[in-house]
Amino acid sequence: MQRRTVLKGAALGGVAVLGVGFWALPSGVAPAAVSLQGAQQVLAGLVDKPLTSLKGWSPAQVFNHCAQSIEYSISGYPALKPGWFRSSVGPLAFSVFAARGAMRHPLDEAIPGAATLSEPSSQTLALKRLQQAFSDFVAYQGELQPHFAYGVLNHADYAQAHVLHLYNHLTLLKLA
Template identity: 70%
Template sequence: MRRRTLLKGAAVSGAAVLGAGYWALPAGPRPAAVSLDGARQVLADLQGRALRSVSGWSPSEVFNHCAQSIDYSIDGYPELKPAWFRHTLGPAAFAVFSSRGAMRHPLDEAIPGAAALTEPSSQALALQRLQAAFERFAEYRGGLQPHFAYGVLDHAEYAEAHVLHLYNHLSLIRPA
């Protein structure tokens, strides 16, 4: 009984925080449409350009991180948040991001259990890795693995999540 009450309280509190956070999400212009084609065009436009990060990870680390997330949606995440989170707060957060068309999350927080973001180390190769991950995802027709926080997503929802994730990270990337 106490556990159920605690879980209900946590879910209600989390929903209140997510609702308040909805209005704090950016509503300004995105780099492109929230679509796989839009993201691929943004990445193509970055090829051959010298880039810098205004805070946190380097551009190559950002590209490797986003590629990891895409690959894990197909191959499986190394660690998952608890089931109660993936069935309550995680999907609620994704619903907020989806309805707002923008994601905001800590931009220097690694995926739980993920490999270091050092390979490939060059910006050009990391960008190619990310482009290849988007291509692989676009062509993939098999079952997708549960997101470590959002839980089960279908292909269209995952596509949206990957694009919003990329755009959130690109908010700190500028021409050098």
């Protein structure tokens, strides 16, 4: 009987946290449509623009980080969160982000096991890497790899995750 009470309490607590999290997410206007084409347009508009970061990573590091995430969705993430996380908490978090049309996560947290964000080091080349990653993702027809936190996503869900991820990081970049 106590086990059932604990499970009910945990479920209700989880729903409450997700509900609060849903409303705590930003609801401002995205820089473009939440689509692969929208993201590609935003990136095209950043070409040859001097950018600076409000805090944390440099623009080049932000672009490299976002490119890594897209590349790993095709090739496989270097490290995954535990299976229980990828089948419970991770998908719940993604469903909140997807429903809200916005993502909020630590903007200085590297992908587990990922290479450093120093290559390429120039903003111009890092932006080209990110644009290429988006192009590769659009063209990719194979099976996508499980997300390190969200678990198995289909192409449309991964596309939304990549775009929301980019838009969240762009909130800390501005024209220099």
